[in-house]
Amino acid sequence: MRFPAEPFKIKVVEPLRMTTQPEREQLIREAGYNVFNLPAESIYIDLLTDSGTAAMSDRQWSGLMVGDESYAGSRSYYRFEETVHAIFGFKHIIPTHQGRMAENLLFTSMVRPGDVVPNNIHFDTTRANVEHNEGIALDQVIDEAYDPKAEHPFKGNMDLRKLAETIRREGRERIPLVMLTITNNSGGGQPVSLENIRQTKLLLSRYGIPLFFDACRFAENAFFIQEREAGYQDKKISDIVREIFSYGDGCTMSAKKDGLVNIGGFIATNDDQLAEKITNLLILVEGFPTYGGLAGRDLEAMAIGLQEVLDEEYLRFRVGQVRYLGELLDNAGVPILKPIGGHAVYLNAKEFLPAIPQEQFPGQSLVVALYREYGIRAVEIGTLMFGKKDPATGKIICPELEMVRLAIPRRVYTNMQISYVAESIIELFRNRNRVRGLKLVYEAPVLRHFTARLEEMGS
Ligand code: PM9
Secondary structure, eight states: OOSOOOSSOOSSOOOOOOOOHHHHHHHHHHTTTOGGGSOGGGOSEEOSOSSSOOOOOHHHHHHHHTOOOOSSSOHHHHHHHHHHHHHHOOSEEEEESSHHHHHHHHHHHHOOTTOEEEESSOOHHHHHHHHHTTOEEEEOBOGGGGOTTOOOTTTTOBOHHHHHHHHHHHOGGGOOOEEEESSBGGGTSBOOOHHHHHHHHHHHHHHTOOEEEEOTTHHHHHHHHHHHSTTOTTSOHHHHHHHHHHTOSEEEEETTTTTOSSSOEEEEESOHHHHHHHHHHHHHHTOOTTTTTSOHHHHHHHHHHHHHTTOHHHHHHHHHHHHHHHHHHHHTTOOBOSSOOSSEEEEEHHHHSTTSOGGGOHHHHHHHHHHHHHOEEOEEESHHHHOEEOTTTOOEEOOSOOEEEEEOOTTTSOHHHHHHHHHHHHHHHHTGGGOOOEEEEEOOSSSGGGTOEEEETTO
């Protein structure tokens, strides 16, 4: 079967309220045309993020009931530690409440001012945590990643020539670690091949530089390796995962993605000294090492989720559902980023709304139209998120890519709801001349997209 049907049945339902177009018209105006300001109850299909939005299984919910809430030495911690060790193979497992705390502890322990941290592409929180420690976050992904039409099977790959040149230029002493984000979220949820991981490790071993994974979507990355990389078609996902991490010295993890939980994360490392440093910091800012800012029940749910995510039926459905949405849109001529990634479909807003100049936020205009017309919430990754004012001229400097991300929560929406999303976008594409541009009326000095307020042009 090309697009697998749901490998689960629904035991608990959460009713969705259908709002009317006039209601949404008023709500989006009151929200300053920023979907972060909308009440979630007014949304029919919420594709803002795939992070912390998964539906837990009956096994995970029953795990919550047997969570051990002891302050120290909790049974749930040992179960969690054993599971993470079995899946990833690392020696020290340190729980955190989510991914960015793992990044904060890792970089605080490893990065000194002026250090350089290469990655395929840093996710926002990774970059911010490197910079918070006065380090320089460098993106070294292959060039194809920046071409929305390039059909590379492993578009998240590290460019080894760029990385080798960085090491030569900066010197080993200024590079405390290199990261690989699997899958590469900021480049469209694109995977990294095992060959590229192996070669990255080989290069770094020559200089003794540690390799860490940003492992949020590790199982989806392993699925793409099984599907696309020669020699891996008959390998089990769990074996592919073990091989990926065998080339790493550690990882950070936001379990809100491939951990199938609503909160949780961890750092893993083989380095005894680093683990000790991180653990001492953890006690200061998160909690005792056997709970790390989580409840015992969260550790139980995370341990079960990390096992469930390796199920091949689940992964075939998961990646298949994202692909289903992408192909429905592509077949109708809607411009999307290719190939379709593991957790999201990205609309190319520049091509979707060619009549709206980039200074008038075509990505955000598309996001607004999707909510107002159909009750769908997506997120802009374009001029509102990354555009900057030139201090000399006052003109907006626009990013190269103007995208809208439709991130699919795990096990939450049925294929029928996904069809509704596709049909809505196709209809909007046919009526795209009606969509109006936007202008900014308020922006915060940093991360402006979260709180910005806008108005429609000509209003
Ligand atoms: N990613 C996403 O929507 C959550 C919100 S971001 C403001 O894609 C990677 C590759 C991520 C990621 C979160 C984090 C941080 C690290 N790396 O949200 O702190 O995609 O658990 O994880 C979001 P936490």
